[in-house]
Amino acid sequence: MNQQQLIQKAREYCEQKGVRFTVQREKVYSILLQHKHAVGAYDLLDELKKTEDSAKPATVYRALEFLLDMGFVHKVESDNKFIVCHHFGCSHPVQFLICDKCGDVQEIQSDGLQEKLDKQAQSVGFVISRQTIEAHGQCAKCQ
Numbered sequence: 001m002n003q004q005q006l007i008q009k010a011r012e013y014c015e016q017k018g019v020r021f022t023v024q025r026e027k028v029y030s031i032l033l034q035h036k037h038a039v040g041a042y043d044l045l046d047e048l049k050k051t052e053d054s055a056k057p058a059t060v061y062r063a064l065e066f067l068l069d070m071g072f073v074h075k076v077e078s079d080n081k082f083i084v085c086h087h088f089g090c091s092h093p094v095q096f097l098i099c100d101k102c103g104d105v106q107e108i109q110s111d112g113l114q115e116k117l118d119k120q121a122q123s124v125g126f127v128i129s130r131q132t133i134e135a136h137g138q139c140a141k142c143q
Contacts, residue, residue, distance in 0.1 A: 001086060003033045010072055013088065019070070027052070028063035029072060029084075037103045038081035076105055078134050083107070093117075093131045099139035106139070 001009070010029060014021040031047045032039060041060050048055040064082055067073040071088040075081070076096060083096075083105050093114045097106040114131065121128050 003030070006033060006084070006086065010070070010088070014070065017070070019066075024052075024059055025063045025066050028060060029067055032067075032073060032082060032084050035083075038076045038079060038083040038098075038105045040079075040081045044082075074107065074132070076134065077132060078136070093133075095133045096135065097139070098134055098136045099142055100136050101138050101142035104139045104141075 007026065007030060010026075011021050027048060028044055031044055041057065041064060044064075045055060045057055045060045048060060052059075064073065067082075068075060071085055073082045074085050074094050074096075076083060076098065079098070085107070092109070095108050095110050095113065097108060099105075110133075113133070117131065118128060
């Protein structure tokens with residue numbers, strides 16, 4: 001799916017959910033779509049300021065909070081950065097492979113990992129509300 005198709009899909013998804021995909025939210029999402037790597041909030045702010053002189057950190061953080069809540073982006077916790085999710089609209093566990101050399105982030109789906117984690121959590125009476133697993137290393141290009 002290209003950038004315009006994802007933006008349109010996001011608009012339609014918001015409409016179905018009865019929430020507003022404001023101009024600011026769309027601009028932040030559009031900036032994220034232009035990046036192949038995870039991006040920090042202040043880097044997003046710098047790019048947003050190119051077209052929005054009055055943009056403030058709170059503008060970006062509010063947009064990111066919305067985008068996270070809607071499942072349009074994921075947060076790479078270990079780097080405090082954000083990356084687009086290309087298959088939003090479904091609830092899914094997240095696993096990332098993060099290249100420490102070039103910054104590339106790949107989202108993967110590990111078969112059986114979620115079930116095993118859920119089973120282990122249940123055995124100790126724990127209920128998982130969300131799950132993100134991050135593995136750091138080097139991608140094929142950087143090895």
